[in-house]
Amino acid sequence: MTVTIIGSQLGDEGKGGTVDLYGEGADVVVRYQGGDNAGHTVVVGDETYELSLLPSGVVRGKTCVIGNGCVVNPETLFDELDALRERGLDPDVRVAERAHVIFPYHRRLDGIEEEDKDEEVGTTGRGIGPTYEDKAGRRGIRVGDLLDEEVLRTRLEYVVPQKRAVVEDVFGKECGEELDIDELFETYSGYGERLAEEGMTVNCGDYLQSRIDDGDEVLLEGAQGTLIDIDHGNYPFVTSSNPTAGGACTGTGLGPTEIGQGEIVGIVKGYATRVGSGPLPTELAGVEGDTPGYEGSEAQPLSDAGEREEELATYIRDEGGEYGTVTGRPRRVGWLDLPVLRHATRASGFTGVVVGHIDVLAGLDEVQVGVSYDLDGTEIDTVPPTTEEWGRCSVNYRTFDGWPEVDWDAVASEGYDALPENARDYLEFVESELETPLYAVGVGPGRDQTIVLENPTT
Numbered sequence: 312m313t314v315t316i317i318g319s320q321l322g323d324e325g326k327g328g329t330v331d332l333y334g335e336g337a338d339v340v341v342r343y344q345g346g347d348n349a350g351h352t353v354v355v356g357d358e359t360y361e362l363s364l365l366p367s368g369v370v371r372g373k374t375c376v377i378g379n380g381c382v383v384n385p386e387t388l389f390d391e392l393d394a395l396r397e398r399g400l401d402p403d404v405r406v407a408e409r410a411h412v413i414f415p416y417h418r419r420l421d422g423i424e425e426e427d428k429d430e431e432v433g434t435t436g437r438g439i440g441p442t443y444e445d446k447a448g449r450r451g452i453r454v455g456d457l458l459d460e461e462v463l464r465t466r467l468e469y470v471v472p473q474k475r476a477v478v479e480d481v482f483g484k485e486c487g488e489e490l491d492i493d494e495l496f497e498t499y500s501g502y503g504e505r506l507a508e509e510g511m512t513v514n515c516g517d518y519l520q521s522r523i524d525d526g527d528e529v530l531l532e533g534a535q536g537t538l539i540d541i542d543h544g545n546y547p548f549v550t551s552s553n554p555t556a557g558g559a560c561t562g563t564g565l566g567p568t569e570i571g572q573g574e575i576v577g578i579v580k581g582y583a584t585r586v587g588s589g590p591l592p593t594e595l596a597g598v599e600g601d602t603p604g605y606e607g608s609e610a611q612p613l614s615d616a617g618e619r620e621e622e623l624a625t626y627i628r629d630e631g632g633e634y635g636t637v638t639g640r641p642r643r644v645g646w647l648d649l650p651v652l653r654h655a656t657r658a659s660g661f662t663g664v665v666v667g668h669i670d671v672l673a674g675l676d677e678v679q680v681g682v683s684y685d686l687d688g689t690e691i692d693t694v695p696p697t698t699e700e701w702g703r704c705s706v707n708y709r710t711f712d713g714w715p716e717v718d719w720d721a722v723a724s725e726g727y728d729a730l731p732e733n734a735r736d737y738l739e740f741v742e743s744e745l746e747t748p749l750y751a752v753g754v755g756p757g758r759d760q761t762i763v764l765e766n767p768t769t
């Protein structure tokens with residue numbers, strides 16, 4: 312049986328917490344896409360673990376696999392492993408030989424391209440896009456290639472001169488160590504040796520299928536979110552992989568039937584956030600039409616209402632700690648957006664949803680939910696296919712009475728009925744609009760601060 316965890320919004324929904332929670336009953340936790348651009352936070356008692364590449368299940372001591380759909384920065388891989396070992400954990404991490412490797416020139420090119428664009432994407436700068444470009448361009452170097460010095464050398468000798476030409480001739484910049492073949496060979500064959508010594512590499516699909524055949528429970532951990540999926544997100548303000556459920560198949564080598572016979576759980580944050588550029592229709596921007604980086608947005612002077620919005624956004628941002636785990640950037644904040652959630656529910660076929668951060672919204676007089684959009688005079692209830700159309704959508708809201716600040720630890724231990732009534736109304740509205748059962752409610756970042764209604768791994 313598999314359980315796939317998917318971000319239903321724009322990333323940063325709090326997936327790490329759910330993976331940690333449901334991970335208790337899992338034997339293997341797998342990441343299937345993305346790289347060290349993810350920011351997964353796991354809080355256990357007083358300890359906080361911030362992971363950008365390793366699956367969150369590592370904190371529970373589960374076997375963790377970085378699937379073939381991922382892009383792997385070996386430096387981050389070993390740094391995160393070493394840091395966990397220093398904190399007394401004994402991580403068991405396997406890496407797919409088919410996964411592609413992020414090289415320093417990918418990071419350099421990520422930065423150069425962002426600088427060069429009129430409308431930057433606001434990437435994490437981790438070289439994610441350029442690595443996936445090389446994968447699709449059939450010039451990538453895979454984890455398995457690091458294990459064979461001859462193959463590694465041949466591949467570097469093919470690709471590095473091309474990258475040098477791009478840096479120098481296309482962008483007019485100077486090349487540094489990141490494009491020195493000998494330097495790269497030395498460092499990356501060293502990573503290959505360490506991967507081999509520690510016996511970390513696997514044939515991912517075969518490995519996972521054999522664990523499933525042995526009766527093990529496999530948890531698949533999506534990174535990022537549906538609206539930044541390269542196919543189903545708001546292109547081009549997207550990451551370069553598929554966080555949606557299809558990515559769980561191609562990114563692991565498990566078949567769609569294997570994934571589809573399991574559970575697919577959408578993680579929802581009780582409000583919207585976005586890091587980076589692009590539209591956010593329910594944004595509490597404080598500035599009319601202000602969608603940074605999105606063409607067509609023009610900042611207008613702040614009105615009283617705008618100032619109130621800005622205050623509200625700041626309040627939610629600070630209460631929810633809405634600052635990027637990887638980059639530290641403040642996240643843009645908005646109300647929950649149902650068209651986004653309907654789009655995500657369909658694209659991944661959620662069997663259940665987990666709604667979190669309900670505590671963050673406590674204390675507000677009222678809480679709004681975007682229920683539909685108006686696009687050029689027509690009401691629509693899901694996300695339109697082009698980013699320009701999405702940017703033109705205005706939102707129809709439903710207003711809920713707010714709920715008070717309560718002792719959330721007590722609520723978490725007493726269960727669902729202990730939630731304030733208005734919070735339950737809010738949650739049940741979301742559940743009925745998505746026609747998908749509520750599996751859990753997050754009322755704080757800690758392991759014990761989730762009300763579990765359904766645990767698919769037990």
Ligand code: IMP
Pocket residue numbers: 321322323348349350432433434435436437438439440534535539548549550551586587588
């Ligand atoms: P990249 O993945 O670094 O190429 O960045 C592409 C877009 O995805 C940018 O808008 C990033 O801010 C966004 N992004 C990437 N990873 C995350 C994440 O873990 N959470 C939220 N946004 C992300």
